[in-house]
Structures are given as structure tokens and as C-alpha cells.
Amino acid sequence: MNAHSSVYEQDSNDRLQILDPDGNVRPDAEVPDLSEAELLAMYEALVLARRFDRRAISLQRQGRLATYAPMTGQEGSQVATSYALDEQDWLFPTYRDHAAKHVHGMSLTSLLAPLRGYREGYAIPDGVNVMPEYIPIATQIPQAMGMAWGFKLQGQQDRAVLCHFGDGATSEGDFHEGLNFAGVFDVPAVFVCNNNQWAISTPVERQTQSETLAQKADAYGIESVRVDGLDPLAVYQATRGAVRKAKDPGPGEGRPTLIESLQYRFGAHTTSDDPTVYRPDDAAEYYRERDPVDRLRGYLTNEGILTDERQATIEKRVDDRIQTAVEEAESLEADPDDIFEHVYDELPRRLEDQREELRELREKYGDSAFSEVLE
Numbered sequence: 104m105n106a107h108s109s110v111y112e113q114d115s116n117d118r119l120q121i122l123d124p125d126g127n128v129r130p131d132a133e134v135p136d137l138s139e140a141e142l143l144a145m146y147e148a149l150v151l152a153r154r155f156d157r158r159a160i161s162l163q164r165q166g167r168l169a170t171y172a173p174m175t176g177q178e179g180s181q182v183a184t185s186y187a188l189d190e191q192d193w194l195f196p197t198y199r200d201h202a203a204k205h206v207h208g209m210s211l212t213s214l215l216a217p218l219r220g221y222r223e224g225y226a227i228p229d230g231v232n233v234m235p236e237y238i239p240i241a242t243q244i245p246q247a248m249g250m251a252w253g254f255k256l257q258g259q260q261d262r263a264v265l266c267h268f269g270d271g272a273t274s275e276g277d278f279h280e281g282l283n284f285a286g287v288f289d290v291p292a293v294f295v296c297n298n299n300q301w302a303i304s305t306p307v308e309r310q311t312q313s314e315t316l317a318q319k320a321d322a323y324g325i326e327s328v329r330v331d332g333l334d335p336l337a338v339y340q341a342t343r344g345a346v347r348k349a350k351d352p353g354p355g356e357g358r359p360t361l362i363e364s365l366q367y368r369f370g371a372h373t374t375s376d377d378p379t380v381y382r383p384d385d386a387a388e389y390y391r392e393r394d395p396v397d398r399l400r401g402y403l404t405n406e407g408i409l410t411d412e413r414q415a416t417i418e419k420r421v422d423d424r425i426q427t428a429v430e431e432a433e434s435l436e437a438d439p440d441d442i443f444e445h446v447y448d449e450l451p452r453r454l455e456d457q458r459e460e461l462r463e464l465r466e467k468y469g470d471s472a473f474s475e476v477l478e
């Protein structure tokens with residue numbers, strides 16, 4: 104598959120776009136109603152996400168973090184969808200949605216802690232409406248639908264649910280079941296398909312024969328929007344509209360939406376993956392020219408909102424916050440015994456034996472020498 108015939112590049116008129124690659128407002132495009140402070144906050148979240156990603160990959164390479172799913176190239180869309188939520192709304196993230204989780208209230212430390220084996224990091228912090236990340240593909244879709252349906256049954260008309268998933272998830276039964284129920288019961292949910300064009304090594308062209316993923320909504324009587332996922336303002340606009348529509352309390356209103364956010368996974372699927380063995384890298388330059396962080400930066404600079412001085416302040420603040428989070432996450436004590444918890448109600452014999460062996464090793468060598476013993 105030649106990267107230059109990818110779905111992102113096919114026809115740029117078939118999707119919502121506000122900024123061109125240099126950050127200029129496209130003719131006829133309407134800029135969302137965001138204050139300067141809001142735009143700067145959104146931009147800072149983007150810079151943070153980009154730098155957090157780089158740091159997390161580096162930590163994993165040093166053996167200080169478990170397998171990590173990079174989001175570079177996709178953070179513009181993630182930040183924008185979460186910005187479009189109100190505080191009381193719920194977010195259903197995947198393993199790649201670090202930036203979306205952070206914008207909706209998860210601390211940076213709690214993003215890193217589970218990746219250091221600290222299982223409390225998976226708990227939902229008080230007052231933060233973010234579900235634990237979903238690793239089984241598409242499982243969250245019917246669950247998000249269920250929560251949204253619950254809000255509707257309870258008459259909580261000011262609440263919406265936003266559910267993220269990838270292009271690969273659209274081949275799962277859960278996607279079709281979730282969307283079908285959502286259409287039938289008119290639930291206040293926004294389904295965001297982050298079409299990064301790859302499901303590990305499977306290109307989206309092998310995922311479906313449908314022309315777009317957005318059109319799958321037609322089968323369930325749900326409206327859909329296709330948006331340029333490398334354009335944070337366009338994603339914000341599309342998502343904000345969908346959130347409003349989900350909550351609209353008018354009779355017969357309050358409808359779900361499927362958003363297809365067209366992106367590209369700039370990096371590897373996870374830190375355990377090597378994309379060079381299954382996809383050409385000649386696409387990288389094309390997408391880097393449309394980089395979501397540079398694009399918003401271009402717009403803010405053109406508008407005179409962002410100066411070099413402000414940029415430097417943002418970078419410094421962001422790096423300090425990441426450093427503090429890394430230190431906090433590394434100071435938490437994870438109990439190796441926890442790896443046997445929360446999968447089985449009763450441990451099978453085989454795992455019982457392994458747990459015993461691990462305990463004996465720890466007793467004999469102590470926890471500090473323990474990692475050397477394993478090597």
C-alpha cells in the first residue's frame with residue numbers, strides 16, 4: 104500500500120477542516136468561539152502531550168516504564184475532543200488516549216503510575232469522570248452506550264459520554280452492537296473513531312470495504328461527521344457540536360453522533376512494535392507538514408496570541424510538570440505480588456505456584472536484589 108493513496112490524502116473536501124497546514128484559516132471556515140486564554144490552554148495541553156509522549160518513550164527504553172502506546176500525531180485530536188466536554192461528562196479512553204485523559208482531569212502522575220506496576224493508578228480518582236483505559240478492542244463502546252442510556256433514563260440531561268476507539272475497533276461486534284443500541288435508544292453519546300489508518304500492521308484499507316468509517320453510522324440511523332484529526336480546531340468544533348446535540352433536552356432530541364477523526368499514527372503502535380517492517384516511512388514527511396501542534400502554533404502566532412516569549416514559558420512550565428510527575432510516579436512503591444490480583448476470583452493452580460515461587464525469591468534475595476536475580 105503506497106502511503107500516498109491513504110484515506111487521509113484522498114479528498115480533503117470530504118471532511119471538516121478549519122486550519123490549513125500552516126495554521127491559516129481556510130476560506131469559508133468558521134473558527135470556534137474560544138477565548139484567547141482557552142486557545143492558549145488548548146495549545147499548552149498539546150505541547151504537554153507531545154513532550155510527555157517523548158519522555159514516556161524514553162523512560163520505557165530505559166526500563167523505567169512498561170510498554171507504552173505513543174500518541175504523537177494524534178494528540179491534537181485527543182486534546183480537542185476532551186476540551187469539547189463539560190466537566191460532568193464521562194470519557195471512555197483506550198490505551199493510547201493519555202492526552203484526552205489528562206485534559207479531562209487525570210493527573211500526569213496517574214497516567215504514569217500504572218505503567219510502573221502501581222495498580223492503584225488504575226483507579227478512577229474522586230471527581231474525575233474518566234474510565235480506566237480499555238485494552239480489549241471495542242469493549243468500551245457498548246459500555247459507554249450503557250452509561251449514556253443510564254443518564255437518559257435517570258433524566259440527567261446535562262450529561263454526555265464520549266467514547267474513543269480506533270479504526271480497528273470498527274470490525275468488532277461490540278462496535279456494531281453499541282452503535283445499534285445508541286441509535287435505537289437515542290443515547291447522549293459521542294463516538295469518536297480515531298482513524299490513524301493502522302491497527303498495528305493492518306491498514307484501514309484491509310479493515311473495511313466501506314469508503315469511510317463515518318458512513319457506518321448510516322446503518323444505525325446515527326448522524327456522522329468526518330473531520331481532519333490533525334486540525335485541533337476542527338476536531339473541537341465537530342465534537343462540541345456533537346456534545347451539544349447529545350445533551351439537547353428538546354423533545355425527541357439528544358442524539359448520538361459518530362465522529363471519524365482522520366489522523367496518522369506518526370510512531371509505533373506501542374514501544375514493543377517496529378512499524379518499519381510493515382509500512383513505508385515515505386508518509387512521515389507528508390504528515391509532519393500537517394503536524395497538529397505546529398498547526399495550532401501557526402494559527403496562534405498569525406493571530407498575535409502566541410509570542411516566542413510565551414512559547415518559552417509554556418515549554419518550561421510543561422517540562423517542569425512532566426519532571427514532577429515522573430518523580431512522583433517513581434517514588435510510588437508497587438507490590439510485585441499485585442500482578443496476580445484482579446484477573447481470577449480464585450487463582451488457578453499454575454499461577455498459585457508462580458506466586459509462591461515469587462514470594463520465596465523475594466524473601467531469599469530481598470526486593471532490591473530481586474530485579475538482578477531475574478536478569
Ligand SMILES: Cc1ncc(C[n+]2csc(CCOP(=O)(O)OP(=O)(O)O)c2C)c(N)n1
Nearest residue numbers: 199238239240269270271272299301302303
Ligand atoms: C479484542 C481484542 N483483540 C485483539 C487485541 C490485540 N490488539 C491490541 S491493539 C490492536 C489494534 C487496534 O487498532 P485500532 O483499533 O485501529 O487502534 P490503534 O491501536 O490504532 O489506536 C489489536 C488487534 C486486543 N487488544 N483486543
Ligand SMILES: [Mg+2]
Nearest residue numbers: 269270301302
Ligand atoms: Mg488504528
